[in-house]
Amino acid sequence: MMRPARNHPAWWAFLVHRLSGLALTLFLPAHFLALGTALRGEARLDAFLRWTDRPWVIAGEWILVTLLAAHLAGGLRLLALELLPWREWQKTLAAVAAGFAVVAGLAFALAR
Amino acid sequence: MTPHPRAELFLWAAQRVTAVFLAFFVLVHLATIVYAVRGGLTAAEILARTHSSLVIPFFYLFFVLAASIHGAIGLRNVAAEWLGWRGASADAAVSLVGLALLALGLRAVLAVAA
Amino acid sequence: MEHLQVDVWRGGAEGSYQRFEVPRRASQTVLDVVTHIQRFIDPTLAYRFACRVGMCGSCAMMVNGKPRWTCRTHVDKVARDAALTLAPLANMPVVRDLVADMREFFDKWGRARGQFVPTRTRHQEFARVDPRSSARREADAAIECIGCGICYAACDVVRWNPDYLGPAALNRAWTLQNDARDGAHAARLEAVSGDAGCHSCHTQMSCTEFCPKRLSPTRSIAGLKRESLWSFLQPGSRKP
Numbered sequence: 001m002m003r004p005a006r007n008h009p010a011w012w013a014f015l016v017h018r019l020s021g022l023a024l025t026l027f028l029p030a031h032f033l034a035l036g037t038a039l040r041g042e043a044r045l046d047a048f049l050r051w052t053d054r055p056w057v058i059a060g061e062w063i064l065v066t067l068l069a070a071h072l073a074g075g076l077r078l079l080a081l082e083l084l085p086w087r088e089w090q091k092t093l094a095a096v097a098a099g100f101a102v103v104a105g106l107a108f109a110l111a112r
Numbered sequence: 113m114t115p116h117p118r119a120e121l122f123l124w125a126a127q128r129v130t131a132v133f134l135a136f137f138v139l140v141h142l143a144t145i146v147y148a149v150r151g152g153l154t155a156a157e158i159l160a161r162t163h164s165s166l167v168i169p170f171f172y173l174f175f176v177l178a179a180s181i182h183g184a185i186g187l188r189n190v191a192a193e194w195l196g197w198r199g200a201s202a203d204a205a206v207s208l209v210g211l212a213l214l215a216l217g218l219r220a221v222l223a224v225a226a
Numbered sequence: 227m228e229h230l231q232v233d234v235w236r237g238g239a240e241g242s243y244q245r246f247e248v249p250r251r252a253s254q255t256v257l258d259v260v261t262h263i264q265r266f267i268d269p270t271l272a273y274r275f276a277c278r279v280g281m282c283g284s285c286a287m288m289v290n291g292k293p294r295w296t297c298r299t300h301v302d303k304v305a306r307d308a309a310l311t312l313a314p315l316a317n318m319p320v321v322r323d324l325v326a327d328m329r330e331f332f333d334k335w336g337r338a339r340g341q342f343v344p345t346r347t348r349h350q351e352f353a354r355v356d357p358r359s360s361a362r363r364e365a366d367a368a369i370e371c372i373g374c375g376i377c378y379a380a381c382d383v384v385r386w387n388p389d390y391l392g393p394a395a396l397n398r399a400w401t402l403q404n405d406a407r408d409g410a411h412a413a414r415l416e417a418v419s420g421d422a423g424c425h426s427c428h429t430q431m432s433c434t435e436f437c438p439k440r441l442s443p444t445r446s447i448a449g450l451k452r453e454s455l456w457s458f459l460q461p462g463s464r465k466p
Contacts, residue, residue, distance in 0.1 A: 011382075011431070021186050032176075035223055035224055078429060118419070121420060
């Protein structure tokens with residue numbers, strides 16, 4: 001059976017939203033465990049934070065922040081499409097969401 | 113054996129309701145991240161922030177609760193559609209994941225707030 | 227004379243692509259190509275068409291991976307390097323060659339309660355429906371569906387979720403929910419809710435992308451989501 005073509009914006013928006021959601025759900029336990037090191041004292045948390053100063057970890061953080069922003073923006077787009085009366089300009093929401101994600105990622109990259 | 117459509121509607125609605133709360137939580141969290149990582153991140157800074165007011169631990173408490181529910185329901189959809197895993201066993205599995213996220217998250221809030 | 231390389235699905239669920247060489251002509255449609263194969267090369271090829279002018283939807287099939295009406299698809303628009311790949315509509319069992327089994331597509335239409343339920347008889351006055359009312363405008367925006375199955379073939383949720391009613395059935399349900407004369411609103415809303423119904427739509431909009439009548443089932447499904455959410459939060463507020 002031939003798989004139907006998927007090369008349109010709303011499909012990419014769906015894929016980004018789903019994959020970012022999956023990635024964030026997989027990341028969350030690690031995030032919680034990292035913060036949980038503080039249970040053994042501030043020094044343990046600090047030691048962990050020093051470990052995250054590596055370039056590949058910083059790159060990973062940047063990706064996660066961008067994915068978080070993308071998932072948020074995509075989610076707001078969905079809420080608008082599903083809960084507000086249908087309007088034609090809503091088609092551009094995907095582009096706006098992508099833009100927001102890029103900006104958030106950039107802000108993080110510049111700050112870190 | 114499928115759950116009643118009404119239960120499925122409830123899950124869909126819960127996904128959207130937690131999404132609205134998470135939109136607020138995530139915006140605050142993103143802003144906090146960008147602000148906090150300037151000039152490096154230390155445990156002392158983080159803990160000073162989380163201890164500065166009772167509002168902050170409660171903020172993260174509700175954040176963790178909403179994220180656990182939202183993530184679990186999302187995983188349920190992915191399991192059904194991409195793994196073909198539906199029914200009671202799938203529901204049990206995602207519930208376990210949700211509870212695990214909740215437990216780890218509460219532990220993390222305690223770690224930085226207590 | 228230029229020729230097209232046309233790979234055509236032969237067989238049922240099991241089968242393979244068979245290659246044909248078809249003369250290329252000006253203003254040729256994909257339907258012209260398929261008809262040429264069946265008439266002059268291989269009479270055993272099974273395919274569907276009827277009106278051949280873009281009104282009936284019978285000729286729908288997968289053309290280079292996209293669900294289209296072959297009578298309304300010009301070869302010049304879709305043939306890359308003079309090559310075409312033709313297959314029966316996706317998400318449906320194959321009867322033979324290019325013919326898809328549409329029974330489940332229509333069964334789901336029924337499961338979505340996509341039938342009008344009258345509330346008056348011929349002994350009563352005609353119903354008066356204002357075409358400018360918001361409900362009628364919503365219905366009118368979606369009413370032109372002819373059940374060709376392209377949206378259903380395009381939808382990934384249909385592919386991933388066997389129970390999913392699909393864009394066409396849900397679109398029709400929406401038109402009926404907005405029909406002031408219909409008497410089954412509450413029952414229909416129940417029928418289109420849940421994992422088999424509108425709540426599984428992920429707004430991928432492949433249906434809207436490929437609908438030859440330029441309808442937007444996504445829009446209709448969004449309407450059903452709103453209506454079901456409202457009904458869920460305020461039970462009893464919607465008239466039966």
